[in-house]
Amino acid sequence: MEEVKRLIDDIRNGKILPVYFLMGDEGYYIDRIAEFIGTNVLTEEEKGFNQMVLYGKDVSVDDIVSNAKRFPMMAERQVIIVKEAQHLSRTIEQLAPYVENPQPSTVLVICYKYKKLDKRKKLHKVLKAPNGLVFESKKLYENQVSEWIRK
Template sequence: MDEVKQLVQDIKNGNLKPIYFLMGEEPYYIDKISDFIEETVLSEEERGFNQVVLYGRDITVEDIVSNAKRYPMMAEYQVVIVKEAQDLSRTIEKLTPYAENPQRSTILVINYKYKKIDKRKALYKGINKVGVVYESKKLYENQVADWIRRVLSPKDYTITPKASQMLVEFLGTDLSKISNELQKLQIILPTGSQITPELIEENIGISKDFNNFELRKAIGERNVVKAHQIVNYFSENPKDNPMVMTISLLFNFFSQLLHFHGLNDKSPRSVASALKINPYFVNEYINAARNYPMKKVSAIVATLREFDVKSKGVGANAISQGDLLKELLVKIL
Protein backbone atom coordinates (compact mmCIF):
# COMPACT_ATOMS: atom_id res chain seq x y z
CA MET A 1 0.00 0.00 0.00
CA ASP A 2 2.90 2.38 0.78
CA GLU A 3 4.40 1.61 -2.63
CA VAL A 4 1.10 2.53 -4.28
CA LYS A 5 0.92 5.82 -2.34
CA GLN A 6 4.44 6.73 -3.48
CA LEU A 7 3.65 5.83 -7.08
CA VAL A 8 0.49 7.96 -7.04
CA GLN A 9 2.35 10.85 -5.41
CA ASP A 10 5.05 10.73 -8.10
CA ILE A 11 2.38 10.93 -10.80
CA LYS A 12 0.71 13.86 -9.02
CA ASN A 13 4.09 15.61 -8.90
CA GLY A 14 4.55 15.17 -12.65
CA ASN A 15 7.30 12.56 -12.27
CA LEU A 16 5.93 10.44 -15.09
CA LYS A 17 7.46 7.32 -16.61
CA PRO A 18 7.06 6.18 -20.23
CA ILE A 19 5.88 2.69 -19.20
CA TYR A 20 3.83 1.42 -16.24
CA PHE A 21 3.65 -2.38 -16.20
CA LEU A 22 1.09 -3.34 -13.55
CA MET A 23 1.03 -7.08 -12.86
CA GLY A 24 0.16 -9.65 -10.21
CA GLU A 25 -2.49 -11.73 -8.49
CA GLU A 26 -4.41 -8.88 -6.81
CA PRO A 27 -6.29 -6.80 -9.42
CA TYR A 28 -7.49 -4.11 -6.99
CA TYR A 29 -4.36 -1.93 -7.05
CA ILE A 30 -3.75 -2.58 -10.73
CA ASP A 31 -7.16 -1.06 -11.47
CA LYS A 32 -6.65 1.78 -8.99
CA ILE A 33 -3.30 2.88 -10.47
CA SER A 34 -4.48 2.50 -14.05
CA ASP A 35 -7.68 4.46 -13.36
CA PHE A 36 -5.73 7.20 -11.60
CA ILE A 37 -3.45 7.65 -14.63
CA GLU A 38 -6.45 7.57 -16.97
CA GLU A 39 -8.27 10.26 -14.99
CA THR A 40 -5.47 12.65 -14.05
CA VAL A 41 -2.50 12.74 -16.45
CA LEU A 42 -4.37 14.53 -19.24
CA SER A 43 -6.94 17.26 -18.98
CA GLU A 44 -10.47 16.57 -20.19
CA GLU A 45 -9.80 18.54 -23.39
CA GLU A 46 -6.58 16.63 -24.11
CA ARG A 47 -8.05 13.15 -23.67
CA GLY A 48 -10.17 13.24 -26.84
CA PHE A 49 -7.11 13.19 -29.13
CA ASN A 50 -4.43 11.82 -26.84
CA GLN A 51 -5.85 8.96 -24.77
CA VAL A 52 -6.70 5.51 -26.04
CA VAL A 53 -7.82 2.36 -24.18
CA LEU A 54 -7.05 -1.00 -25.77
CA TYR A 55 -8.03 -4.53 -24.71
CA GLY A 56 -5.65 -7.46 -24.89
CA ARG A 57 -8.17 -9.86 -26.41
CA ASP A 58 -8.74 -7.54 -29.39
CA ILE A 59 -5.19 -6.49 -30.29
CA THR A 60 -1.61 -7.65 -30.84
CA VAL A 61 1.61 -6.42 -29.31
CA GLU A 62 2.31 -4.76 -32.65
CA ASP A 63 -0.91 -2.75 -32.23
CA ILE A 64 0.30 -1.56 -28.83
CA VAL A 65 3.64 -0.43 -30.25
CA SER A 66 1.95 1.27 -33.19
CA ASN A 67 -0.28 3.30 -30.87
CA ALA A 68 2.55 4.06 -28.46
CA LYS A 69 4.79 5.45 -31.20
CA ARG A 70 2.32 8.13 -32.23
CA TYR A 71 2.96 11.72 -31.18
CA PRO A 72 0.53 13.69 -29.01
CA MET A 73 -1.65 16.39 -30.54
CA MET A 74 -1.55 19.77 -28.79
CA ALA A 75 -0.46 18.16 -25.52
CA GLU A 76 2.76 17.17 -23.82
CA TYR A 77 1.82 13.51 -23.55
CA GLN A 78 -0.46 10.89 -24.97
CA VAL A 79 -1.70 8.04 -22.75
CA VAL A 80 -2.13 4.47 -24.05
CA ILE A 81 -3.81 2.07 -21.62
CA VAL A 82 -3.89 -1.66 -22.33
CA LYS A 83 -6.43 -3.52 -20.21
CA GLU A 84 -6.57 -7.32 -19.81
CA ALA A 85 -3.05 -7.51 -21.24
CA GLN A 86 -2.66 -10.99 -19.74
CA ASP A 87 -4.51 -12.20 -22.84
CA LEU A 88 -1.27 -11.41 -24.69
CA SER A 89 0.91 -13.51 -22.36
CA ARG A 90 2.20 -15.72 -25.17
CA THR A 91 3.52 -12.78 -27.18
CA ILE A 92 4.14 -10.09 -24.56
CA GLU A 93 7.92 -10.49 -24.85
CA LYS A 94 7.63 -8.89 -28.31
CA LEU A 95 7.23 -5.61 -26.45
CA THR A 96 10.93 -5.76 -25.48
CA PRO A 97 12.35 -3.61 -28.32
CA TYR A 98 9.87 -0.83 -27.51
CA ALA A 99 10.61 -1.12 -23.78
CA GLU A 100 14.30 -0.64 -24.51
CA ASN A 101 13.61 2.52 -26.53
CA PRO A 102 10.19 3.93 -25.57
CA GLN A 103 8.51 7.03 -26.95
CA ARG A 104 9.14 9.65 -24.25
CA SER A 105 5.95 11.58 -25.05
CA THR A 106 3.82 8.45 -24.47
CA ILE A 107 2.63 7.10 -21.12
CA LEU A 108 2.03 3.39 -21.79
CA VAL A 109 0.07 1.57 -19.08
CA ILE A 110 -0.08 -2.23 -19.23
CA ASN A 111 -2.63 -3.99 -16.97
CA TYR A 112 -1.36 -7.58 -16.69
CA LYS A 113 -3.68 -9.15 -14.12
CA TYR A 114 -3.31 -12.49 -12.33
CA LYS A 115 0.08 -13.13 -13.95
CA LYS A 116 3.67 -11.93 -13.83
CA ILE A 117 6.39 -11.53 -16.41
CA ASP A 118 9.70 -13.31 -15.88
CA LYS A 119 12.06 -10.94 -14.06
CA ARG A 120 15.04 -12.69 -15.64
CA LYS A 121 14.01 -11.78 -19.18
CA ALA A 122 14.78 -8.74 -21.28
CA LEU A 123 11.23 -7.30 -21.17
CA TYR A 124 11.26 -6.92 -17.39
CA LYS A 125 14.78 -5.51 -17.38
CA GLY A 126 13.95 -3.06 -20.16
CA ILE A 127 10.80 -1.73 -18.49
CA ASN A 128 12.40 -1.61 -15.05
CA LYS A 129 15.23 0.53 -16.41
CA VAL A 130 13.04 3.29 -17.88
CA GLY A 131 9.63 2.82 -16.26
CA VAL A 132 7.77 1.17 -13.41
CA VAL A 133 7.06 -2.51 -12.86
CA TYR A 134 4.54 -2.83 -10.06
CA GLU A 135 3.63 -6.25 -8.70
CA SER A 136 0.28 -6.37 -6.89
CA LYS A 137 0.50 -9.29 -4.48
CA LYS A 138 -2.46 -11.09 -2.97
CA LEU A 139 -2.87 -10.34 0.71
CA TYR A 140 -2.92 -13.14 3.23
CA GLU A 141 -6.18 -13.48 5.13
CA ASN A 142 -4.60 -12.22 8.35
CA GLN A 143 -3.48 -9.02 6.57
CA VAL A 144 -6.87 -7.99 5.19
CA ALA A 145 -8.36 -6.65 8.43
CA ASP A 146 -5.44 -4.23 8.79
CA TRP A 147 -5.86 -3.24 5.12
CA ILE A 148 -9.54 -2.44 5.79
CA ARG A 149 -8.58 -0.25 8.74
CA ARG A 150 -5.94 1.61 6.69
CA VAL A 151 -8.35 2.19 3.81
CA LEU A 152 -11.05 3.59 6.11
CA SER A 153 -8.78 5.74 8.29
CA PRO A 154 -8.11 8.61 5.80
CA LYS A 155 -11.86 8.84 5.18
CA ASP A 156 -12.50 9.24 8.93
CA TYR A 157 -14.24 5.91 9.46
CA THR A 158 -13.33 3.14 11.90
CA ILE A 159 -14.34 -0.51 12.10
CA THR A 160 -14.48 -3.02 14.95
CA PRO A 161 -12.27 -6.13 14.74
CA LYS A 162 -15.31 -8.40 14.62
CA ALA A 163 -16.86 -6.41 11.75
CA SER A 164 -13.59 -6.69 9.80
CA GLN A 165 -13.51 -10.42 10.45
CA MET A 166 -17.08 -10.79 9.17
CA LEU A 167 -16.16 -9.07 5.89
CA VAL A 168 -13.05 -11.21 5.42
CA GLU A 169 -14.93 -14.40 6.20
CA PHE A 170 -17.80 -13.56 3.83
CA LEU A 171 -15.82 -11.97 0.97
CA GLY A 172 -12.42 -13.66 1.34
CA THR A 173 -9.32 -11.71 0.34
CA ASP A 174 -10.86 -10.10 -2.75
CA LEU A 175 -10.03 -6.45 -2.10
CA SER A 176 -12.28 -5.18 -4.89
CA LYS A 177 -15.36 -6.85 -3.38
CA ILE A 178 -14.48 -5.64 0.12
CA SER A 179 -13.88 -2.11 -1.19
CA ASN A 180 -17.26 -2.09 -2.94
CA GLU A 181 -19.06 -3.06 0.28
CA LEU A 182 -17.14 -0.46 2.29
CA GLN A 183 -18.09 2.22 -0.24
CA LYS A 184 -21.76 1.29 0.13
CA LEU A 185 -21.48 1.69 3.90
CA GLN A 186 -19.73 5.05 3.55
CA ILE A 187 -22.60 6.33 1.40
CA ILE A 188 -25.19 5.65 4.08
CA LEU A 189 -23.09 6.35 7.21
CA PRO A 190 -22.04 9.85 8.30
CA THR A 191 -18.34 10.67 8.39
CA GLY A 192 -16.77 9.68 11.69
CA SER A 193 -18.93 6.57 12.08
CA GLN A 194 -17.69 3.24 13.38
CA ILE A 195 -18.66 0.21 11.31
CA THR A 196 -20.03 -2.47 13.62
CA PRO A 197 -21.23 -6.08 13.18
CA GLU A 198 -24.82 -4.79 13.48
CA LEU A 199 -24.28 -2.39 10.55
CA ILE A 200 -22.65 -5.16 8.50
CA GLU A 201 -25.63 -7.45 9.14
CA GLU A 202 -28.21 -4.75 8.41
CA ASN A 203 -26.65 -3.36 5.23
CA ILE A 204 -24.65 -6.21 3.70
CA GLY A 205 -26.68 -9.19 4.86
CA ILE A 206 -23.98 -11.09 6.76
CA SER A 207 -25.39 -12.55 9.97
CA LYS A 208 -23.55 -11.26 13.04
CA ASP A 209 -24.60 -14.29 15.10
CA PHE A 210 -24.54 -17.18 12.63
CA ASN A 211 -21.25 -17.15 10.77
CA ASN A 212 -17.95 -19.04 10.77
CA PHE A 213 -16.37 -16.49 13.07
CA GLU A 214 -19.01 -17.13 15.75
CA LEU A 215 -18.82 -20.90 15.16
CA ARG A 216 -15.07 -20.85 15.75
CA LYS A 217 -15.58 -18.86 18.93
CA ALA A 218 -18.32 -21.20 20.21
CA ILE A 219 -16.19 -24.27 19.52
CA GLY A 220 -13.18 -22.66 21.21
CA GLU A 221 -15.31 -21.99 24.31
CA ARG A 222 -16.88 -25.46 24.10
CA ASN A 223 -20.26 -23.75 23.98
CA VAL A 224 -22.09 -26.81 22.68
CA VAL A 225 -25.54 -25.22 22.42
CA LYS A 226 -24.36 -22.19 20.44
CA ALA A 227 -22.15 -24.30 18.15
CA HIS A 228 -25.05 -26.62 17.30
CA GLN A 229 -27.36 -23.64 16.67
CA ILE A 230 -24.89 -22.20 14.17
CA VAL A 231 -24.32 -25.56 12.43
CA ASN A 232 -28.09 -26.07 12.15
CA TYR A 233 -28.36 -22.62 10.58
CA PHE A 234 -25.58 -23.52 8.12
CA SER A 235 -27.40 -26.78 7.27
CA GLU A 236 -30.54 -24.81 6.39
CA ASN A 237 -28.60 -22.23 4.34
CA PRO A 238 -25.86 -24.28 2.61
CA LYS A 239 -25.41 -21.93 -0.35
CA ASP A 240 -24.52 -19.00 1.90
CA ASN A 241 -22.36 -21.15 4.16
CA PRO A 242 -20.36 -23.66 2.08
CA MET A 243 -18.82 -26.43 4.16
CA VAL A 244 -15.44 -26.12 2.45
CA MET A 245 -15.11 -22.58 3.82
CA THR A 246 -16.09 -23.67 7.34
CA ILE A 247 -13.58 -26.51 7.34
CA SER A 248 -10.85 -24.21 6.03
CA LEU A 249 -11.43 -21.68 8.82
CA LEU A 250 -11.55 -24.36 11.52
CA PHE A 251 -8.43 -26.01 10.15
CA ASN A 252 -6.56 -22.70 10.30
CA PHE A 253 -7.84 -22.09 13.83
CA PHE A 254 -6.75 -25.46 15.21
CA SER A 255 -3.46 -25.33 13.32
CA GLN A 256 -2.77 -22.00 15.01
CA LEU A 257 -3.88 -23.48 18.34
CA LEU A 258 -1.32 -26.24 17.86
CA HIS A 259 1.28 -23.53 17.27
CA PHE A 260 0.06 -21.74 20.40
CA HIS A 261 0.64 -24.83 22.54
CA GLY A 262 4.24 -24.92 21.35
CA LEU A 263 5.00 -21.29 22.29
CA ASN A 264 7.30 -20.64 25.21
CA ASP A 265 6.10 -17.06 25.62
CA LYS A 266 2.31 -16.97 25.85
CA SER A 267 1.97 -13.28 26.67
CA PRO A 268 -0.73 -11.58 24.55
CA ARG A 269 1.77 -9.50 22.52
CA SER A 270 3.96 -12.53 21.79
CA VAL A 271 0.97 -14.67 20.82
CA ALA A 272 -0.40 -12.01 18.45
CA SER A 273 3.00 -11.70 16.78
CA ALA A 274 3.66 -15.45 16.53
CA LEU A 275 0.20 -16.37 15.21
CA LYS A 276 -0.08 -13.20 13.09
CA ILE A 277 -3.49 -12.33 14.51
CA ASN A 278 -5.12 -9.15 15.77
CA PRO A 279 -4.42 -8.76 19.51
CA TYR A 280 -8.20 -8.45 19.96
CA PHE A 281 -8.51 -12.22 19.29
CA VAL A 282 -5.68 -13.45 21.54
CA ASN A 283 -7.97 -14.30 24.46
CA GLU A 284 -9.96 -16.52 22.14
CA TYR A 285 -6.86 -18.68 21.62
CA ILE A 286 -5.89 -18.62 25.29
CA ASN A 287 -9.37 -19.85 26.29
CA ALA A 288 -9.45 -22.48 23.55
CA ALA A 289 -6.05 -23.81 24.63
CA ARG A 290 -7.48 -24.48 28.10
CA ASN A 291 -10.33 -26.46 26.56
CA TYR A 292 -8.26 -28.33 24.00
CA PRO A 293 -4.90 -29.80 25.10
CA MET A 294 -2.27 -30.41 22.43
CA LYS A 295 -3.13 -34.09 21.96
CA LYS A 296 -6.80 -33.25 21.38
CA VAL A 297 -5.89 -30.45 18.95
CA SER A 298 -3.71 -32.85 16.92
CA ALA A 299 -6.63 -35.30 16.69
CA ILE A 300 -9.00 -32.51 15.58
CA VAL A 301 -6.60 -31.38 12.83
CA ALA A 302 -6.54 -34.99 11.53
CA THR A 303 -10.34 -35.13 11.71
CA LEU A 304 -10.66 -31.88 9.75
CA ARG A 305 -8.42 -33.28 7.00
CA GLU A 306 -10.67 -36.35 6.83
CA PHE A 307 -13.84 -34.28 6.57
CA ASP A 308 -12.29 -31.93 4.02
CA VAL A 309 -11.97 -34.94 1.71
CA LYS A 310 -15.51 -36.08 2.52
CA SER A 311 -16.92 -32.60 1.84
CA LYS A 312 -15.58 -32.89 -1.69
CA GLY A 313 -17.56 -36.10 -2.26
CA VAL A 314 -14.87 -38.69 -1.60
CA GLY A 315 -16.34 -41.57 0.42
CA ALA A 316 -19.43 -39.63 1.42
CA ASN A 317 -21.51 -39.20 -1.72
CA ALA A 318 -24.83 -40.03 -0.05
CA ILE A 319 -24.34 -37.72 2.94
CA SER A 320 -25.52 -34.11 2.77
CA GLN A 321 -23.15 -31.27 3.60
CA GLY A 322 -25.34 -30.38 6.59
CA ASP A 323 -25.17 -33.89 8.05
CA LEU A 324 -21.42 -34.01 7.49
CA LEU A 325 -21.01 -30.74 9.32
CA LYS A 326 -23.11 -31.98 12.25
CA GLU A 327 -21.01 -35.15 12.43
CA LEU A 328 -17.81 -33.11 12.33
CA LEU A 329 -19.02 -30.91 15.18
CA VAL A 330 -19.78 -33.95 17.35
CA LYS A 331 -16.27 -35.32 16.75
CA ILE A 332 -14.65 -31.99 17.62
CA LEU A 333 -16.67 -31.38 20.79
Protein backbone atom coordinates in the same frame (compact mmCIF):
# COMPACT_ATOMS: atom_id res chain seq x y z
CA MET B 1 0.16 -0.18 0.12
CA GLU B 2 3.09 2.19 0.65
CA GLU B 3 4.35 1.50 -2.86
CA VAL B 4 0.95 2.49 -4.28
CA LYS B 5 0.95 5.76 -2.32
CA ARG B 6 4.48 6.56 -3.47
CA LEU B 7 3.60 5.77 -7.09
CA ILE B 8 0.51 8.01 -7.00
CA ASP B 9 2.44 10.82 -5.30
CA ASP B 10 5.13 10.66 -8.00
CA ILE B 11 2.49 10.97 -10.71
CA ARG B 12 0.81 13.88 -8.90
CA ASN B 13 4.19 15.63 -8.63
CA GLY B 14 4.87 15.27 -12.36
CA LYS B 15 7.36 12.39 -12.20
CA ILE B 16 5.66 10.40 -14.95
CA LEU B 17 7.48 7.49 -16.55
CA PRO B 18 6.99 6.35 -20.16
CA VAL B 19 5.96 2.76 -19.26
CA TYR B 20 4.04 1.33 -16.29
CA PHE B 21 3.75 -2.45 -16.15
CA LEU B 22 1.15 -3.36 -13.51
CA MET B 23 0.98 -7.08 -12.76
CA GLY B 24 0.01 -9.51 -10.04
CA ASP B 25 -2.66 -11.59 -8.40
CA GLU B 26 -4.60 -8.72 -6.80
CA GLY B 27 -6.44 -6.77 -9.49
CA TYR B 28 -7.70 -3.99 -7.21
CA TYR B 29 -4.49 -1.93 -7.14
CA ILE B 30 -3.83 -2.55 -10.82
CA ASP B 31 -7.23 -1.09 -11.69
CA ARG B 32 -6.88 1.85 -9.29
CA ILE B 33 -3.43 2.88 -10.56
CA ALA B 34 -4.50 2.61 -14.21
CA GLU B 35 -7.64 4.62 -13.44
CA PHE B 36 -5.60 7.28 -11.62
CA ILE B 37 -3.21 7.66 -14.55
CA GLY B 38 -6.09 7.79 -17.01
CA THR B 39 -7.88 10.44 -14.96
CA ASN B 40 -4.99 12.69 -13.91
CA VAL B 41 -2.24 12.76 -16.54
CA LEU B 42 -4.31 14.51 -19.23
CA THR B 43 -6.91 17.25 -18.96
CA GLU B 44 -10.46 16.56 -20.14
CA GLU B 45 -9.84 18.51 -23.36
CA GLU B 46 -6.70 16.51 -24.18
CA LYS B 47 -8.28 13.10 -23.57
CA GLY B 48 -10.37 13.08 -26.75
CA PHE B 49 -7.40 12.72 -29.09
CA ASN B 50 -4.64 11.59 -26.74
CA GLN B 51 -6.06 8.87 -24.51
CA MET B 52 -6.64 5.37 -25.77
CA VAL B 53 -7.83 2.21 -24.00
CA LEU B 54 -6.91 -1.07 -25.70
CA TYR B 55 -7.83 -4.61 -24.68
CA GLY B 56 -5.41 -7.54 -24.82
CA LYS B 57 -7.94 -9.80 -26.51
CA ASP B 58 -8.42 -7.40 -29.40
CA VAL B 59 -4.90 -6.15 -30.15
CA SER B 60 -1.41 -7.44 -30.81
CA VAL B 61 1.86 -6.17 -29.39
CA ASP B 62 2.56 -4.57 -32.79
CA ASP B 63 -0.69 -2.59 -32.52
CA ILE B 64 0.29 -1.38 -29.07
CA VAL B 65 3.76 -0.32 -30.22
CA SER B 66 2.47 1.48 -33.33
CA ASN B 67 -0.03 3.45 -31.20
CA ALA B 68 2.63 4.21 -28.60
CA LYS B 69 5.01 5.60 -31.23
CA ARG B 70 2.50 8.21 -32.40
CA PHE B 71 2.90 11.80 -31.32
CA PRO B 72 0.24 13.48 -29.18
CA MET B 73 -2.15 15.91 -30.83
CA MET B 74 -2.24 19.40 -29.29
CA ALA B 75 -0.95 18.10 -25.95
CA GLU B 76 2.30 17.35 -24.18
CA ARG B 77 1.52 13.63 -23.75
CA GLN B 78 -0.68 10.80 -24.83
CA VAL B 79 -1.84 7.98 -22.55
CA ILE B 80 -2.37 4.42 -23.74
CA ILE B 81 -3.88 1.95 -21.27
CA VAL B 82 -3.79 -1.73 -22.22
CA LYS B 83 -6.32 -3.65 -20.14
CA GLU B 84 -6.41 -7.46 -19.94
CA ALA B 85 -2.83 -7.65 -21.23
CA GLN B 86 -2.53 -11.14 -19.74
CA HIS B 87 -4.12 -12.36 -23.00
CA LEU B 88 -0.89 -11.30 -24.72
CA SER B 89 1.28 -13.50 -22.49
CA ARG B 90 2.72 -15.47 -25.44
CA THR B 91 3.88 -12.36 -27.31
CA ILE B 92 4.36 -9.77 -24.54
CA GLU B 93 8.13 -10.23 -24.75
CA GLN B 94 8.05 -8.46 -28.15
CA LEU B 95 7.42 -5.24 -26.23
CA ALA B 96 11.04 -5.16 -24.96
CA PRO B 97 12.53 -3.18 -27.89
CA TYR B 98 9.93 -0.43 -27.43
CA VAL B 99 10.56 -0.27 -23.67
CA GLU B 100 14.30 0.10 -24.30
CA ASN B 101 13.64 3.20 -26.38
CA PRO B 102 10.14 4.51 -25.54
CA GLN B 103 8.45 7.55 -27.04
CA PRO B 104 9.00 10.24 -24.37
CA SER B 105 5.60 11.82 -25.01
CA THR B 106 3.69 8.55 -24.47
CA VAL B 107 2.60 7.08 -21.15
CA LEU B 108 1.99 3.37 -21.73
CA VAL B 109 0.14 1.54 -18.95
CA ILE B 110 -0.04 -2.25 -19.20
CA CYS B 111 -2.50 -4.04 -16.89
CA TYR B 112 -1.31 -7.65 -16.67
CA LYS B 113 -3.73 -9.11 -14.14
CA TYR B 114 -3.59 -12.47 -12.36
CA LYS B 115 -0.23 -13.34 -13.92
CA LYS B 116 3.35 -12.34 -13.42
CA LEU B 117 6.04 -11.49 -15.89
CA ASP B 118 8.97 -13.90 -15.98
CA LYS B 119 11.74 -12.04 -14.16
CA ARG B 120 14.43 -13.84 -16.16
CA LYS B 121 13.20 -12.43 -19.47
CA LYS B 122 14.47 -9.32 -21.21
CA LEU B 123 11.23 -7.34 -20.86
CA HIS B 124 11.35 -7.46 -17.06
CA LYS B 125 14.98 -6.37 -17.07
CA VAL B 126 14.45 -3.36 -19.35
CA LEU B 127 11.39 -2.28 -17.36
CA LYS B 128 13.62 -1.83 -14.32
CA ALA B 129 15.56 0.87 -16.18
CA PRO B 130 14.61 4.56 -15.91
CA ASN B 131 12.26 4.04 -18.86
CA GLY B 132 9.69 2.05 -16.92
CA LEU B 133 8.33 0.69 -13.70
CA VAL B 134 7.10 -2.74 -12.68
CA PHE B 135 4.43 -2.80 -10.00
CA GLU B 136 3.52 -6.19 -8.56
CA SER B 137 0.20 -6.34 -6.75
CA LYS B 138 0.45 -9.27 -4.36
CA LYS B 139 -2.58 -11.09 -3.06
CA LEU B 140 -3.69 -10.16 0.46
CA TYR B 141 -3.74 -13.03 2.93
CA GLU B 142 -6.46 -13.30 5.57
CA ASN B 143 -4.15 -12.11 8.35
CA GLN B 144 -3.39 -8.90 6.36
CA VAL B 145 -6.98 -7.89 5.59
CA SER B 146 -7.73 -6.21 8.94
CA GLU B 147 -4.60 -4.05 8.70
CA TRP B 148 -5.48 -3.12 5.09
CA ILE B 149 -8.99 -2.06 6.12
CA ARG B 150 -7.60 0.08 8.98
CA LYS B 151 -5.29 1.94 6.60
